[in-house]
Amino acid sequence: MTEISRDNPLLFFGCGNMGRAMLDGWIAAGIDPAAFIVVDPMAQALPEGVRHFADASMAGSKARIALVAVKPQVFPQISNELTDIVAGDAIVISVMAGVRVETLRSALPGRKIVRLMPNLAASLGKSPLGLFEPDGDAQLRAGIEKCLAPLGTPVWINEEVLMDAVTALAGSGPAFVYRFIDALAKAGESLGLNPAVSATLAKATVDGAVDLAIASDASPEELARRVTSPGGTTAAGLEVLDGGLQQLIDATLKAARDRGVDLSKPIEQ
Structure with a gap:
């Protein structure tokens, strides 16, 4: 499920500086731009072939893998929009600093949650990728590593509380x-x-x-x-x-x- 393709696109919910760096890194690695859907009213000059919608209601079919890259302060206000466009059993990767798994699960029940902290070097394939997955799901982790491999080096963190330290060191x-x-x-x-x-x-x-x-x-x-x-x-x-x-x-x-x-x-x- 974590393989990104035209038939199994990755949905970017928000595509600011960090989201764009990841998008550029994946495309630079040879992934078809049509394998990405961006929902962001502010996104501009996206790579040709990327499907872009200003509003979640326009995105169409529900995604099986989504990356949430909005500001953490606004997530509570827009989480309902995300619920409408991701499948009930989707993998949701959050790059929002400070937003805990508990909060994500409450807003997105039934989805598999992974927290990720990259940095802008993802565009070059040289980002550290701090990761936390709460259930110890080895199959999910292996799929996530394969999905993120073009962006840098995955490092799994065993305690969610340490993701704030990862954010400080690797993100900031x-x-x-x-x-x-x-x-x-x-x-x-x-x-x-x-x-x-x-x-x-x-x-x-x-x-x-x-x-x-x-x-x-x-x-x-x-x-x-x-x-x-x-x-x-x-x-x-x-x-x-x-x-x-x-x-x-x-x-x-x-x-x-x-x-x-x-x-x-x-x-x-």
Whole structure:
């Protein structure tokens, strides 16, 4: 049931930035655009062949697999529309931060629920894919992994409460990395580098460092040590950076995690 095809289309209920990244990733992997139906009044310039409806009532037959990618705050108001366009035994994959399985089951009784937290790198097939499925259904999990394989690396989480941490690290994390790249570039500018040159150097530095970290068996801590000569330039910089970096990142992820917890409360009350 989790194989996406023209005859078994995946329904996007909402297709903003995250939904669009996933859609682009699937299509880039060679899946027929006609295998996707988008219900979103705001979606624009969708890939040719994708079936698009502004209103749920126009979508026609009920989908057997649906991906819910609307803002969590609006889900209670629009969940009835979703109920009308997904089959009673459908698989529903939610990428909504903070919306618990209990809430999804209450709004969509009888459906198989999977929570997913990807990030925008899904468009490149390089997203971490944090997943939670409450029933331990091995067959369903295998099907979901196959379905999501073009988008990145699936990682199953055993406790739903930890999905808020996954959201903070893997979902919000790219924004934190982009901020760091921007800060590196601006710091280079402050030392006299041309803005374009500094931006290029910052992006290339992070790109190479990440690729090496992924390819290496060594930990990031060990890789940093290998770059650092005692008394050298890197050691001087790390002396400043290490003075507060871990505390700052801890506080950053905690704030993002706590917001995910907060998002669940108005929905479940």
